[in-house]
Amino acid sequence: MAGSTVSALSLSKHEGAGNDFLVAVDPEGKVRLTPELARALCDRHLGVGADGVMVAGPGRTGADLSMVLRNADGGEAELSGNGMRCLAQAAVEAGLVRPPDFTVATLSGVRAVSYQPGERPGHGAARVEMGRVRLGEERPHAVPGARAREADVGNPHLVVIGGEDPSEIDVAELGPRLEAHHQGGVNVEFVLWSGGDRLALRVWERGVGETLACGTGSCAAAAVARAWDLVGEHVLVDNPGGTLEVWLGPTEDDPVELAGPVRRVAEVQVDPMALLDGGR
Numbered sequence: 369m370a371g372s373t374v375s376a377l378s379l380s381k382h383e384g385a386g387n388d389f390l391v392a393v394d395p396e397g398k399v400r401l402t403p404e405l406a407r408a409l410c411d412r413h414l415g416v417g418a419d420g421v422m423v424a425g426p427g428r429t430g431a432d433l434s435m436v437l438r439n440a441d442g443g444e445a446e447l448s449g450n451g452m453r454c455l456a457q458a459a460v461e462a463g464l465v466r467p468p469d470f471t472v473a474t475l476s477g478v479r480a481v482s483y484q485p486g487e488r489p490g491h492g493a494a495r496v497e498m499g500r501v502r503l504g505e506e507r508p509h510a511v512p513g514a515r516a517r518e519a520d521v522g523n524p525h526l527v528v529i530g531g532e533d534p535s536e537i538d539v540a541e542l543g544p545r546l547e548a549h550h551q552g553g554v555n556v557e558f559v560l561w562s563g564g565d566r567l568a569l570r571v572w573e574r575g576v577g578e579t580l581a582c583g584t585g586s587c588a589a590a591a592v593a594r595a596w597d598l599v600g601e602h603v604l605v606d607n608p609g610g611t612l613e614v615w616l617g618p619t620e621d622d623p624v625e626l627a628g629p630v631r632r633v634a635e636v637q638v639d640p641m642a643l644l645d646g647g648r
Contacts, residue, residue, distance in 0.1 A: 375641075379409075380461070381418065381634040382454035384494075386580025386609020388633070389451050390421040391458035399423050403442030408643045410440035415643060416636055419576050420451055424459045431473035432465050439575030447476040447522035449583020449626040450612075453494035456483040457630045460492075476522030486629075495627035498522070498584065501591035503620060507549075510542060511558070517592045521624070524554045524574075525588035529596070534558040534570040543572025557585045559592075565599045568606045580609030587624045590614040 377399065379390045390409055392399050401423050410418045423436040435455055437445045445451075452472060459465050460483050467483045480497040504518030507526060514531030518524070526546055537558050546556045553574040560568040569589055571582040586605035593599045594616050603614045615625040 375639065377638045377640050379416070379421070379636050379638065380458050380632055381416065381636065382457055382630055382632050383609075384450035384453045384581065384583070384630045385607050385612055385628055387448075387450035387454075387582065387607075388418045389448075389454040390416060390418045390636075391424055391455055392422070393424045393458055393462040393464055395426055395464055397425050399425075401436055401438055403438065403444075404644060405640055406438035407440065407442040409638065416638065419573070419579050420445065420448065422451055422455050424455050424462075424464060427471075428473045429478060430471075431478045432470040433459055434473040437474075439573070440577075441575040443575045444475070445523060445575065447474050447479075447498070447584055449496055449498055449521075449587060450581055450628075450630075451583070452479060452481060452496050453483075453583070453626075453628065453630045456481045456494045456496075457492050457632060460485070461632065474522070490632040491629070492631075493627065493629050495625055496583070498587050498624045498626050500621060501587055501616075501624050503591060503595055509546060511537070515596070517595075518554075519588035519592055521584040521587050521591075523584055524550065524552070525557060525585055526550065526554050527557045527559060527585075527589050527592040529559040529561060529589070529593060529598070532558075534560050534568055537570065539570050539572050539578045543578065547572060547574060555582065555585055555588075557582070557589045559589045561593055561598045565602060566604045566606065567593060567599070570608060581607035581612065583612060583626045583628075586612045587614050587626055590616055591620070591624065595620070 590603040
């Protein structure tokens with residue numbers, strides 16, 4: 369069967385700071401998440417709608433869980449901080465792992481996760497070890513008065529700090545233009561620092577478009593801002609969908625951690641064949 373080896377696909381939908389994901393819990397490894405199925409599921413008019421879709425599968429390489437993630441355009445993604453927090457909630461609620469602490473195998477390596485259920489059903493908080501942020505070169509850009517620098521958080525980023533307030537930037541126009549200058553695409557963060565250990569951020573995500581939040585982008589922005597002596601080791605990053613916390617290690621070689629709330633918003637059951645037959 370195209371897209372899945374099961375006739376009915378059960379998913380839960382979660383959001384972390386407005387970054388929303390569909391999660392299929394698949395302990396037996398039966399779900400085959402194709403690009404076509406991911407695009408159809410994430411379509412906000414003809415499908416369920418999400419920034420990305422994930423499969424929480426059996427552990428590998430010594431991890432408790434594995435994660436397969438596809439963006440809304442069907443492309444496979446290396447890592448998502450908010451996505452992993454959503455996957456953690458789905459896996460805990462399904463009984464696939466026990467909280468608070470477990471590990472997840474991703475394309476960027478094994479990551480440690482800590483999840484705490486909230487007082488209300490469907491609510492929780494997760495903290496994720498994101499690995500090291502590898503800082504790259506400063507790059508040209510199109511925002512007057514700003515500086516831009518590459519950063520890798522297991523996936524590629526271009527962090528633009530300064531210049532205009534992010535709320536005044538035409539992200540839908542400038543984001544794709546900056547992304548296109550990088551082979552294979554890049555996530556682009558537009559960041560404002562106005563003092564203290566706090567940043568405001570808007571993001572253009574590779575394969576998705578502008579989203580309400582980006583976990584890896586928040587980590588990249590915090591790391592670049594710290595390298596430029598703007599912030600300290602604990603940074604609050606205000607995304608349009610909510611505030612995320614980033615902990616930076618004492619040096620650039622130390623792993624970064626991301627934390628924030630996560631919420632289950634729906635449970636859905638999809639017939640993959642019917643979905644694909646009705647899509648574009």
